[in-house]
Amino acid sequence: MFEDRIQYFLKLTSMEACRNTARSDGSALPSLKKAEEGTTQYIPLTDPAMLPDLPCNLMEVFECRESVRTYTKQSITQKELSTILWCTQGVKMELSNGKTYRNVPAAGGMHSLETYLYIQRVESLEEGLYRYLPYEHVLVMLETRNTIEASFLNSFPNRSMVEQSAITLVWTSILERLSYGYGARSLRYTFLDAGHVCENLYLVAQALRLGVCAVGAFEDEDLNAALKLDTQEEVAIYAATVGKI
Numbered sequence: 001m002f003e004d005r006i007q008y009f010l011k012l013t014s015m016e017a018c019r020n021t022a023r024s025d026g027s028a029l030p031s032l033k034k035a036e037e038g039t040t041q042y043i044p045l046t047d048p049a050m051l052p053d054l055p056c057n058l059m060e061v062f063e064c065r066e067s068v069r070t071y072t073k074q075s076i077t078q079k080e081l082s083t084i085l086w087c088t089q090g091v092k093m094e095l096s097n098g099k100t101y102r103n104v105p106a107a108g109g110m111h112s113l114e115t116y117l118y119i120q121r122v123e124s125l126e127e128g129l130y131r132y133l134p135y136e137h138v139l140v141m142l143e144t145r146n147t148i149e150a151s152f153l154n155s156f157p158n159r160s161m162v163e164q165s166a167i168t169l170v171w172t173s174i175l176e177r178l179s180y181g182y183g184a185r186s187l188r189y190t191f192l193d194a195g196h197v198c199e200n201l202y203l204v205a206q207a208l209r210l211g212v213c214a215v216g217a218f219e220d221e222d223l224n225a226a227l228k229l230d231t232q233e234e235v236a237i238y239a240a241t242v243g244k245i
C-alpha cells in the first residue's frame with residue numbers, strides 16, 4: 001500500500017505529467033514577493049555588508065556539523081540573527097522581473113519559501129512571531145509572544161526543544177511560484193529547496209558556534225493555524241530550532 005503511494009507520487013510528479021503549466025500557456029509570472037498585510041513597521045537587521053567575516057575551516061564546519069537539541073538561556077545577538085537570515089534566504093540581486101539571486105539555490109530561481117521566526121531570545125527584540133522580508137532584509141512582527149505562544153508550542157511534539165530555543169524558524173511554501181513552471185513536479189522541488197536552506201542554517205550556525213536542529217515533526221494543521229496561513233496558498237513544510245550552546 002505504501003509502495004503504491006510512492007509510485008503514485010512519482011508518477012504524479014514526473015516530467016511527463018508536468019508539461020502543461022501556466023508558463024507553457026503563456027501566463028504571466030506569479031508574484032514572487034509575499035504582500036504584507038496592514039500597516040507594517042519594518043525592523044531593520046544588521047546590513048549584510050556590515051556583518052563580520054566568519055573565518056573558519058570549511059572542512060571543519062562540515063565535519064563538526066551536528067544536530068543540537070538543548071540550548072542555554074543566553075540570547076543570540078542581532079548580528080547573529082542577521083547572519084542566519086542572510087545565509088538562509090538573503091537576496092544578493094533582484095532582477096527586473098522580480099526574480100532573485102540568493103545565498104541558496106532554488107528550483108528555477110522561483111524561491112517558493114517564506115521564513116517565519118518564533119523569537120524568544122534575541123538581544124533587544126521583543127519575543128513573538130516575526131516574518132523575514134528577504135528583499136528588504138528586515139523583519140516584521142506579526143504577533144507578540146503571549147498571543148501565539150500556546151498554539152505555536154503545541155504544534156511540536158518535541159515542545160521542550162522549541163521552548164528552549166532562542167529562535168525557531170518555520171519555512172512555508174507558496175507553491176504557486178513553482179507550479180507556474182513545473183506543475184505537480186513542484187511538490188518535489190519545494191521540499192528540495194527547503195533542504196538546501198536548512199543545510200545553510202546548519203553550516204552558518206556551526207561557524208557561529210550556535211546549536212541547530214532541523215524539525216520535520218510538527219502537526220501540520222496546528223502549525224498552519226498558529227501562523228494564520230491561508231492553506232490554499234501557503235503551508236508550513238519545515239522548521240528548525242536555534243540556540244546558544
Ligand SMILES: Cc1cc2nc3c(=O)[nH]c(=O)nc-3n(C[C@H](O)[C@H](O)[C@H](O)COP(=O)(O)O)c2cc1C
Nearest residue numbers: 065066067068069158161213214215216217218238
Ligand atoms: C528532514 C529532517 C527532519 C528532521 N526532523 C527532526 C525532528 O523533528 N526532531 C529532531 O529532533 N530531529 C530532527 N532531525 C534531525 C535528525 O534527527 C538528525 O539530522 C539525524 O539524527 C542525524 O544527526 P546529525 O544531524 O547530528 O548528524 C531532522 C533532520 C532532517 C534532515
